Structures are given as C-alpha cells and as structure tokens.
Amino acid sequence: MDGLADKIFNTNDFAPENVGGSGAPLAMQRTLANPIGCIGVGLHSGAQISLTLHPAPVNSGIVIRRSDLGISFPARFDLVTDTRLCTLLHPENRPDARVGTVEHVMAALAAMGVTNAAIEVDGPEIPVLDGSAAPFLFLLDCAGLVDQNAAAAIIEVRRPVRIDDGDGFAELLPAPSFPGLRMEIAIDFSASVIGRQTLQLDLTQSMFRHELAGARTFAMAGEIDTLRKAGLARGGSLENAVVVDNDRVLNPAGLHQPDEFVRHKMLDAVGDLYLAGAALQGIFRANRPGHAMNNRLLRALFADPANYSFIRPNLSPNLSRAA
Numbered sequence: 499m500d501g502l503a504d505k506i507f508n509t510n511d512f513a514p515e516n517v518g519g520s521g522a523p524l525a526m527q528r529t530l531a532n533p534i535g536c537i538g539v540g541l542h543s544g545a546q547i548s549l550t551l552h553p554a555p556v557n558s559g560i561v562i563r564r565s566d567l568g569i570s571f572p573a574r575f576d577l578v579t580d581t582r583l584c585t586l587l588h589p590e591n592r593p594d595a596r597v598g599t600v601e602h603v604m605a606a607l608a609a610m611g612v613t614n615a616a617i618e619v620d621g622p623e624i625p626v627l628d629g630s631a632a633p634f635l636f637l638l639d640c641a642g643l644v645d646q647n648a649a650a651a652i653i654e655v656r657r658p659v660r661i662d663d664g665d666g667f668a669e670l671l672p673a674p675s676f677p678g679l680r681m682e683i684a685i686d687f688s689a690s691v692i693g694r695q696t697l698q699l700d701l702t703q704s705m706f707r708h709e710l711a712g713a714r715t716f717a718m719a720g721e722i723d724t725l726r727k728a729g730l731a732r733g734g735s736l737e738n739a740v741v742v743d744n745d746r747v748l749n750p751a752g753l754h755q756p757d758e759f760v761r762h763k764m765l766d767a768v769g770d771l772y773l774a775g776a777a778l779q780g781i782f783r784a785n786r787p788g789h790a791m792n793n794r795l796l797r798a799l800f801a802d803p804a805n806y807s808f809i810r811p812n813l814s815p816n817l818s819r820a821a
C-alpha cells in the first residue's frame with residue numbers, strides 16, 4: 499500500500515489546459531488510430547469469441563456491434579437488462595442480440611478517454627481474457643489513440659443521488675471544484691482472505707493503468723457449482739478469475755495485490771459508470787457495490803434532469819478557451 503496515500507486526491511493528471519471554466523475537464527473527443535482485435539473465451543457463455551475495437555467518427559459514442567447478427571446499439575445504461583454477474587446489454591426488443599461482460603473493456607475505454615469506438619463481437623459476450631482490464635489497455639496501447647476535432651461531453655453531478663439496498667449503498671455527489679471522478683469504495687466479505695477492504699482514488703489514465711487495470715474478477719469456490727448449474731461461469735477458470743476458498747486463494751500464483759478484490763470492484767464501477775454515455779464529474783462513493791447497484795445509480799441520476807448537467811461544448815476547445 500506504500501505510495502497509495504500519495505495517489506489519493508492526486509490531480510496531477512489533470513493538466514491546467516484541460517480544465518474548462520466550470521472546473522470540469524475540457525478534453526477532446528478521442529478514438530482509436532487503428533482497429534485492433536483478439537480472440538478469447540466468454541466468462542459466462544464459454545463461447546470462443548472474436549473481439550474487434552474499431553475507430554469511430556466524432557459524436558458517435560461507444561457502440562456495441564454484434565457482427566454475427568448485423569446489429570449495433572449504444573453502450574448505454576438504459577439498455578442494461580442483466581446484472582447478476584456481469585453487466586449485460588441488448589437493444590430494445592432484441593434479447594438475442596445481447597452482449598455480456600462489457601464492464602472491463604468499458605473501463606479501459608473510460609480511463610483512456612476514448613469517447614468514440616465500436617466494440618464488435620461475433621457472439622454474446624466480450625472475451626474475459628485474464629479477468630482484468632489490462633488486456634484491453636494493451637489493445638488500446640497497440641492500436642494507438644487519436645484526439646478528434648471536437649470537445650468531449652461531460653456529465654456533471656449536480657445533486658446527491660443514492661441507492662441503498664439494505665446490504666450496501668452507492669451514491670454520486672457533486673464536487674464543483676474537482677475536475678474529474680473521485681471514487682471511494684469499501685467491500686466486506688466473510689471470506690477471511692478478502693475481509694474488509696477500502697480504496698479511494700481519482701480516475702485518471704495513470705491511476706487506472708497502475709492501480710486498477712490488472713485487478714482480476716473473483717469468485718467464491720463454493721458458489722461455482724451453483725453458477726454453472728445456472729448456465730453461468732462456463733468459461734471461468736483459474737486463468738481468468740481469482741477463486742477464493744475462505745482463507746485461501748486457489749490460484750497457484752496467488753494475488754496480484756493483497757487488495758486486488760476492492761481494486762477489481764472499482765474497475766467494474768469505472769466500466770459500469772461509463773455507460774452514462776460520457777465521463778462523469780463528481781464523487782462516486784459505495785459500500786459493497788455491484789453491477790446492479792451501479793446501474794440503478796445511473797438510472798436514478800438520469801431520472802431527474804435536476805440531478806445533472808450534460809455539458810457538450812459547442813465550440814472547438816481552442817475557441818472555448820479563448821472566449
């Protein structure tokens with residue numbers, strides 16, 4: 499944990515020239531310089547799936563494409579229909595065109611400031627790869643990223659919004675003087691190898707790369723049979739998930755970090771919250787969060803227009819700054 503305290507509330511990544519007059523970051527829209535892809539297994543379907551990340555024009559947002567069905571739809575919170583073990587979306591009235599486990603690739607896109615891209619798969623799930631976001635970051639690094647000639651939109655949290663499910667809570671709070679997304683997460687598991695873990699970090703490219711991207715998804719050994727009987731976790735293995743049996747980790751190589759679990763929960767939240775459709779500006783605070791709570795929180799945020807401001811700069815950033 500050495501050095502972690504230094505990173506809390508570290509705003510060095512927010513270069514002054516990227517901060518607009520409202521205190522919010524005025525970043526450019528960004529896409530991939532080249533398409534790039536990989537093949538991997540789906541965590542829940544067990545299917546072998548081909549993934550390609552494509553560049554996309556200004557203002558197209560993040561789009562999910564099922565190449566096998568010829569169907570595209572926006573990666574947006576209101577199309578999420580299942581949050582049991584991953585975040586799964588499908589277009590309205592087309593449950594057959596579902597795409598699950600979007601959260602890790604969405605987290606990598608969010609952290610790298612990619613605002614326009616098409617995520618193409620030929621099956622019902624994003625490949626799980628090693629269970630973290632590091633392989634997606636690697637793909638983006640290999641593809642290269644290019645800024646586009648338009649300012650990126652920002653969703654500024656204007657009023658506190660909170661979801662409480664009795665077991666935990668998640669909330670979004672305004673942070674008028676802070677230019678990005680500040681994240682505070684606590685988890686509490688009866689498995690002694692996890693226990694209670696807390697993490698407080700600001701979402702920046704370098705924070706994500708060094709603190710969150712490599713944290714893998716995890717499962718309890720005792721629950722895996724139940725998951726498989728429910729048709730889930732068919733592609734799960736020690737190659738793509740940390741498996742916990744109370745006081746021990748079953749993966750022979752152990753954990754990447756002692757608090758890998760809370761780091762993964764924060765990674766999931768970064769991806770789930772990017773389904774807002776643009777970068778959030780404010781504070782995300784959660785105790786025992788999960789995909790369902792993250793999605794309910796976005797639905798609550800957007801349920802009342804007074805809760806947020808959607809800032810879409812009309813002028814080019816240079817003109818905006820000069821004004």
Ligand SMILES: [Zn+2]
Pocket residue numbers: 601602715762766
């Ligand atoms: Zn995850």
